[in-house]
Amino acid sequence: MAVSPLVYPPQTTSLNSPLKRQPPSSSQQTSSNGTPNFPTGAAPLSAAKAILHQPQEKTSPPPSLTLDPIEQMNELEKRKYVKGRKLGEGTYANVYLGHSRSDPSSLVAIKKIKVQAQYNDGLAPDAVRELKHLQELRGHPNIIQLFSVFSSKDQNLNLVLEYLPLGDLEMLIKDVDHVRYGAGDIKAWMGMLTRAVWFCHENYVLHRDIKPNNLLIAADGEVKLADFGLARGFSDPGWRMTATVITRWYRPPELLFGARHYSGAVDIWSVGMVFAELIIRTAYLPGNTEVEQIGLICKRIGTPTEDNWPGVTQLSQYTVPSEITPVWGKEAFMSRFGAVGSEGVDLLVRTLALDPKRRITAREMLEHKWWKAEPKPTRKEDLPRKSGGEEKMGADLKRRNGVLEEDRGSKVARKLDFGAMR
Amino acid sequence: MPPPRPPTSAPRPGGVTAAPSTTSDGLPTRDADDMCPVCKTIRYLNRDMEFLVNPECYHSMCTACVNRLFDDGPKQCPYAGCRRTLRRKGFRAPFFGDLSVEREVDIRRRVSQVFNQVEDDFQTLRDYNNYLQMVEDLTFDLVHGDEATRHKAESQLSAWEAEHRTEIERNRRAGREQDEQSRKRLAAEAAAARQRRLDAIREAEEEKLEKIKIKEMEIDSLERGQPLPDSQRVQLKRRGNKAVEAVANLAANSSAAAAAMATADTVGKLSIRGLKEKKREPRPEGPYDPFGGLDLTPSRYKIHGGLSHPNVDKYRSDKGHVTGGYSFDEYTSRAMFEAFAGLGVFIEDEKEVGVGLVASEVVGMGAALAAVGGDGVKMELD
Numbered sequence: 001m002a003v004s005p006l007v008y009p010p011q012t013t014s015l016n017s018p019l020k021r022q023p024p025s026s027s028q029q030t031s032s033n034g035t036p037n038f039p040t041g042a043a044p045l046s047a048a049k050a051i052l053h054q055p056q057e058k059t060s061p062p063p064s065l066t067l068d069p070i071e072q073m074n075e076l077e078k079r080k081y082v083k084g085r086k087l088g089e090g091t092y093a094n095v096y097l098g099h100s101r102s103d104p105s106s107l108v109a110i111k112k113i114k115v116q117a118q119y120n121d122g123l124a125p126d127a128v129r130e131l132k133h134l135q136e137l138r139g140h141p142n143i144i145q146l147f148s149v150f151s152s153k154d155q156n157l158n159l160v161l162e163y164l165p166l167g168d169l170e171m172l173i174k175d176v177d178h179v180r181y182g183a184g185d186i187k188a189w190m191g192m193l194t195r196a197v198w199f200c201h202e203n204y205v206l207h208r209d210i211k212p213n214n215l216l217i218a219a220d221g222e223v224k225l226a227d228f229g230l231a232r233g234f235s236d237p238g239w240r241m242t243a244t245v246i247t248r249w250y251r252p253p254e255l256l257f258g259a260r261h262y263s264g265a266v267d268i269w270s271v272g273m274v275f276a277e278l279i280i281r282t283a284y285l286p287g288n289t290e291v292e293q294i295g296l297i298c299k300r301i302g303t304p305t306e307d308n309w310p311g312v313t314q315l316s317q318y319t320v321p322s323e324i325t326p327v328w329g330k331e332a333f334m335s336r337f338g339a340v341g342s343e344g345v346d347l348l349v350r351t352l353a354l355d356p357k358r359r360i361t362a363r364e365m366l367e368h369k370w371w372k373a374e375p376k377p378t379r380k381e382d383l384p385r386k387s388g389g390e391e392k393m394g395a396d397l398k399r400r401n402g403v404l405e406e407d408r409g410s411k412v413a414r415k416l417d418f419g420a421m422r
Numbered sequence: 423m424p425p426p427r428p429p430t431s432a433p434r435p436g437g438v439t440a441a442p443s444t445t446s447d448g449l450p451t452r453d454a455d456d457m458c459p460v461c462k463t464i465r466y467l468n469r470d471m472e473f474l475v476n477p478e479c480y481h482s483m484c485t486a487c488v489n490r491l492f493d494d495g496p497k498q499c500p501y502a503g504c505r506r507t508l509r510r511k512g513f514r515a516p517f518f519g520d521l522s523v524e525r526e527v528d529i530r531r532r533v534s535q536v537f538n539q540v541e542d543d544f545q546t547l548r549d550y551n552n553y554l555q556m557v558e559d560l561t562f563d564l565v566h567g568d569e570a571t572r573h574k575a576e577s578q579l580s581a582w583e584a585e586h587r588t589e590i591e592r593n594r595r596a597g598r599e600q601d602e603q604s605r606k607r608l609a610a611e612a613a614a615a616r617q618r619r620l621d622a623i624r625e626a627e628e629e630k631l632e633k634i635k636i637k638e639m640e641i642d643s644l645e646r647g648q649p650l651p652d653s654q655r656v657q658l659k660r661r662g663n664k665a666v667e668a669v670a671n672l673a674a675n676s677s678a679a680a681a682a683m684a685t686a687d688t689v690g691k692l693s694i695r696g697l698k699e700k701k702r703e704p705r706p707e708g709p710y711d712p713f714g715g716l717d718l719t720p721s722r723y724k725i726h727g728g729l730s731h732p733n734v735d736k737y738r739s740d741k742g743h744v745t746g747g748y749s750f751d752e753y754t755s756r757a758m759f760e761a762f763a764g765l766g767v768f769i770e771d772e773k774e775v776g777v778g779l780v781a782s783e784v785v786g787m788g789a790a791l792a793a794v795g796g797d798g799v800k801m802e803l804d
Contacts, residue, residue, distance in 0.1 A: 141714065195714045202718040204756045234756050237737040237748070259746030261737075266747075311745035356747025366712040377710055 078150040081160055083110055092116075092126065092229075097163065107163040108147055112156050126229035127157050133205050133231040134159075142196035144216065144226040164226070165219055166385050169274070170212035173281050181384045183340050186278045187370070188377035189215075189223055190271075196225035197271055198362035201264040204234040208245040210270035212277060221380035235261070243317075246270060248293050249283050253304055254356050256294050258317035265356035268365070272351030279337045279348075295321050301352055302327030309355040327354065343370040458484035460491075460500045474513040477528055479506045480521045488513050526565045533561050536583045538593040722762050729754045 067075065084097040087109065098110040113127045134146035148160040169189065172179045193215060200207050208230040216226045235241050240260040246252070252269030254262055276284035285300060287293030298304070303324045304312045312318060333345050340348070347370045350360040360368075371377070456465045458473070460483040465471050473482040481501045483491075491497055492510040499506045518524040537557045544550040563575035583590065737743050738750060 140716075191710075191712055191714075194712070195716070198713075199716070199718070201752075204752070204759065234752055235748075237734050237743065237750070237753060238740075254746050259742070261740075261743040261746040261748035263747050263749035263752055265749075309745070311741050314741050315745055357744075357749075359747070368712075371710055371712040 074150050077148055078152065078158075080148065081108060081110065081150075092124075098160070107165075109161045109163045111159040111161055112152070113159070115154065115156060123157060127159075129231050130228045131157075131159065133200075133228040133233075134161075137200060137203060137205060137228075140196065140199045141222055142192045142224055143199060144224045161226075162218070162224070164216040164224060166217040166221070168213045168217060169215040169223065169278070171386055172217075172384060173212055173277060175386060176281055179384050179386060182375070182378075183344070184375040184378040185383055186275075186340060187344075187375070188380060188383055189278060190275055191371065191377050192223040192380075193225065193271060193274060194362060194365050196223075197264075197267050198366055200225070200231075201267070201362045205231055206234065206264060207231050207267050207270075209247060210267055210274065211247050211250045212274055215274070217385065221383040221385060234263070237261075248290065249273065249286050251293065252356065253294070253297055253354055254315070256290055256297070256317070257304075257312065257315035259315055262356065264361065265359040268351050268359050268362060269356075271362075271365070272348055275348050275351065276337065279339055291319070294319065297354075298325055300328070302354060304354045312355075341370070341373060343368070343373045346370070458487055460484070460487040472515060475516045475521060475524065476506075476508045476512040477514075477525075478508055478512060479504050480516075480525050482516065482521060529564050530561055533557060533564065533579065535594070536579055536590060538590055538597060540593065540596075543589075543593075720759065720762070722765055723758060725755055725758055729758075 080101055081098050082101050082104075084099065087095045087097050089095075093111050093113045096110045096112065098108045100106045100108065113124065116124045119125070131146075131149060134144070137143050138145065144164065145162040146159060147162070150158050150160075152158055172181070193210075197207065197210065205228075207225065207228065209227060210225070214225065214227040216224050218224055230245050232241065241262065243255045243258045243260060243262075246255060246266060250270040250273045252266045255266055273284055285293065285296040287296050298320050302308065303320050303326075304318075305320075305324060306313055308327055330342075330345055330349050333349055334342065337345050337348055347360070347365065347368050350368075351365065353359040457463070458471065459481075463471060463484060463486065468484070468486070472485045474485060474488050475482045476499075479499050479501070481499055481504060483500065487500070488510065491500060492508060492513070496507050496509045498504070499508050516524045518527065534557075537553075537560075539550075539553060541547070541550045544553065560575050560578060563571045564579070567575060734750065734753065737748075742748075743750075
């Protein structure tokens with residue numbers, strides 16, 4: 001347990017208590033938000049107060065109101081950062097550029113999650129998921145770092161995230177005219193992505209929304225997995241999970257067929273899709289509907305049948321096109337994905353195994369011989385990059401999770417089945 | 423150095439009582455230039471009068487006085503109230519008319535010889551700036567401070583010099599090398615500029631010749647009654663065409679002309695001297711580690727196959743679990759992880775060292791403590 005995330009002390013758990021939305025109690029013993037008062041004799045707390053009552057603090061409440069310790073912690077946390085200009089605005093969150101008050105040269109992105117009307121009795125589930133898992137997955141170089149959390153006025157939740165100025169992988173993939181990259185670059189990016197997924201899975205977290213525009217690029221070229229708004233911990237046996245997760249193009253067949261008990265293999269399929277997309281520089285299976293998506297999988301990879309995936313016909317939404325395509329072998333992929341060499345294609349084929357039980361795991365991916373083969377992965381400083389990524393980070397972070405950019409609001413509904421989790 | 427006393431003070435042997443007009447910090451001003459404050463000789467009487475100062479006290483006097491007073495050994499400064507002992511050897515002609523400037527420049531030169539750290543010696547820019555600030559404070563104390571602060575600054579300076587002798591020597595040497603290099607570069611630039619000028623002259627000459635030739639050709643062709651093709655004429659007429667051609671040529675065979683290009687680069691472009699390019703240290707290129715140097719295998723327990731529990735086993739044959747790819751190994755390893763996750767967290771230690779310590783350090787400390795206590799922390803599970 002060298003880097004067990006559970007050992008980290010919870011530094012920034014300054015979440016507001018859900019009590020906040022209840023009508024204020026009339027009792028004198030409670031503070032403005034209904035949380036009972038604590039004796040404020042302790043030195044740090046009085047120090048906190050001294051800061052709070054400085055005249056330049058605009059948001060500090062009038063001195064007559066006392067703050068409970070949680071609110072004081074929140075104020076202290078909030079004062080550590082200065083919010084700058086807006087990088088982007090979306091329906092789900094606004095993203096601001098910010099910096100730490102003590103060191104103006106350390107930039108951060110502050111993701112201010114909007115209060116959503118449909119979740120007015122608590123926090124939006126995306127925010128909870130993101131917060132929970134980013135707090136647990138601290139300290140890996142390929143996962144976006146969460147520095148702090150605080151709530152601002154109107155009980156908006158603010159996540160202080162690492163500032164990643166160089167855009168995302170999707171920008172690089174799509175910008176065919178200006179960005180050129182080779183097998184070494186693909187290997188370096190895939191290495192970083194696979195390590196991130198491996199770290200999530202070793203810590204029993206499913207990301208469930210891996211796609212190129214959730215892979216942000218840091219100033220030094222490091223790729224970082226972001227957007228944990230659909231993540232969840234591994235489930236217990238007998239505990240149903242929702243099947244409508246992962247953006248459609250990157251969704252594995254078991255989820256398309258409505259499986260409710262799945263494993264880290266769902267993320268691996270997405271990793272394989274990103275791998276393919278990196279090579280051919282366009283989405284590999286861009287289905288417009290779920291039926292079309294299944295059709296594309298059957299056509300390009302092979303039709304799932306009882307032979308290659310025992311029990312698949314029993315899945316609740318199993319529907320495949322009538323003509324059966326046998327599963328394509330490695331040779332068929334060689335023609336289109338040969339740029340990464342025969343070992344690379346071997347790895348790709350293993351990530352795209354139809355049966356999740358036969359799909360390679362993240363650890364096995366990292367043990368694959370492709371990493372040792374030529375060419376060597378490019379050093380992260382030398383990877384191709386693109387300027388003007390600032391707006392894009394804003395756009396990436398403000399997006400809703402699990403939805404394709406092109407058809408927001410279509411029927412790829414973000415139906416998260418909470419009833420099944422009970 | 424104390425300000426000169428007013429002229430009413432008792433005359434000293436060999437000295438004079440008159441005080442020259444002084445600045446606020448006690449040094450003679452420029453208008454003392456016409457009269458030696460020591461012997462009162464005026465320029466009218468001695469046209470070649472020159473003034474010398476001794477950096478001990480910066481009291482100026484004429485050459486004649488210096489020779490007269492100090493030829494037979496060290497003596498006190500003739501200025502009233504100045505008790506410095508001066509030697510003939512120490513006198514020199516001041517560079518600046520304002521002797522307070524002269525003094526400040528001397529002090530700065532001395533300080534900069536001791537504090538000769540460069541930016542590369544510092545981890546961050548902030549450190550470097552702090553250092554510069556410190557040096558400037560010290561210099562200010564030396565220049566403008568009163569007796570006590572000057573003494574303090576002086577002792578600081580010598581303490582620093584004693585403490586950092588080797589570094590100072592190294593930086594001095596590096597500075598000399600850099601001076602040498604910049605001198606060489608300047609010389610190279612001058613030579614290149616000269617060469618360019620010659621080339622330009624030669625080119626202009628050639629162009630002129632060419633023009634004459636074209637004119638002759640044109641006249642010839644007109645004589646013969648068939649004018650030159652338009653394209654040729656236009657091309658030849660355009661002025662400065664040669665230069666464009668030359669650049670194109672240079673770009674084309676860049677490999678051959680790499681050396682020439684290099685000099686052209688350094689000469690032609692604006693170069694900001696203050697901004698040095700930071701050299702990136704070459705990193706050792708080890709074999710690529712796909713895991714990024716991370717080992718996440720649990721160290722406190724081993725997972726053996728065949729762990730079972732009736733509440734879990736009933737799902738092992740469940741179609742929904744099997745087909746969806748649910749992994750029971752992941753479940754058992756997670757269960758084990760969660761069972762052992764609290765081990766290695768020593769709350770007492772964390773309380774002592776404070777929250778925010780790197781977890782692994784706490785683990786290490788706790789493990790060390792436990793090892794001293796005699797209980798093995800590591801355990802194996804069967």
